Amino acid sequence: MTFRGRVRYHKEAMPENASASSANAYPKPSVTVDIVLFTFTEEALRVLLIQRRREPFAGHWALPGGFVDENEPLEAAAARELYEETGVQGIYLEQLYTFGDPGRDPRGWVITVAYFGIISADQARQVRAGDDAGHAAWFNVYNLPPLAFDHERIIRYALQRLRYKLEYTGLGFLLLPESFTLSQLQAVYEIVLQEKLDKRNFRKKILSMNILEETGRLRYGDHRPAKLYRFTARAIELEKARRRFP
Amino acid sequence: MTFRGRVRYHKEAMPENASASSANAYPKPSVTVDIVLFTFTEEALRVLLIQRRREPFAGHWALPGGFVDENEPLEAAAARELYEETGVQGIYLEQLYTFGDPGRDPRGWVITVAYFGIISADQARQVRAGDDAGHAAWFNVYNLPPLAFDHERIIRYALQRLRYKLEYTGLGFLLLPESFTLSQLQAVYEIVLQEKLDKRNFRKKILSMNILEETGRLRYGDHRPAKLYRFTARAIELEKARRRFP
């Protein structure tokens, strides 16, 4: 019942290595991971960048990342690089896209597997620059310095992914501190999605998801105090179930 | 206004290559592309597989694919490999995921960038096996032979992506021949999504998208003839606009 195309086509443009049995006989690229880590502090959506100390692009800001080790799963490499360069551990990470265009790295043939991460404002405050990496800093996504390599493109892509994620999930709270007000959460959505939202509809929707609970505490500030919320364990479970893997 | 974490953390577990300035000084993986190409023929959703002639996994079925060339964009490598191994050209391709787990290839450290493609039943019929590749054949996704490497996992992931795509777009017609009946199209959705759909609701929805037009012809078969449709240029434009790109 299976259709089978058995007919050979004449030999043309068939490179020697297309079906090489030895994986070691042909030129190989370097492979890196880069991590686009988002958080939300000081009223802005921010990305973590590191100032490069070495060429190429010494002095430029760049995404945290580095070379993948042999026998290391890609996601482990991303987690490791992030830890080494910033001290950050145990955060939400997912694979974003793999960039391999010729010329993206002046050192030669370098393919990078980009990861996408979200970190709470609490954890973001603990970021430290690692030894070799130079400064680490959080930059407003909408106001970036000149970046090394094709990292601006990678961040733009990650921002799209973040928007898409917030559009159909309630994961915005992952960017905030452990407890937060609904107005703060709404600000996250408005700034990420770049559109104004209706206060009543926003609250109705977010609360109907059953992923938030009141802490019982209030945030006192300039005006009327606001209820503080935290997200429930269920919120994380729900998202893990939704996650498409692989 | 930007928060900056400047404090160094003490040196530990900092591998030499984490910030190497030469990309050539450290072990490199081989990098391949693999293509999961779907079509819909003989009442089934099918994937294109190629029977391997060489070790490892000689005789096993595997996804079309092969090594990326230096100075070759990844998507170009996917298109080239597909062309070389099957003669197929000019089809819908998008990056799926990058698999790099240790042990996924017995030859050593091999990372693969998987692509996802859709081909019309018309084009699918022209598939030919390339010189080095052995047979090419279309297999029912729900009834696969034992596969080489981690290709079964890759196909499962691609199937999820296909489901997701059909859930929120009208792209099912890309799997069918140039002209098709609405019942055929509904069968595509039912088999991909693995659920029964309501005939009237399905037609209403698909037609309200304004991506199909009547050809004016009928398909004569066992019973009452059915109107044949084709998709409009607008359908393709719409999808390109939606495509999230990097």
Added chain:
DNA sequence: ACAAAAGTGTTGCCCTTACACCCATGC
């Protein structure tokens, strides 16, 4: 007392779903 943010319900509309019968052809 006033300025500023927090908090709270209702209504209309649209989109989705559920559901059953006649029609045109081949045999």
Added chain:
DNA sequence: GCATGGGTGTAAGGGCAACACTTTTGT
């Protein structure tokens, strides 16, 4: 003439968008 898939409309319910005023605090 009968078996088979092709083709069609309507009504109810749920979710989403639009919309304005009162409450509570700090100053």
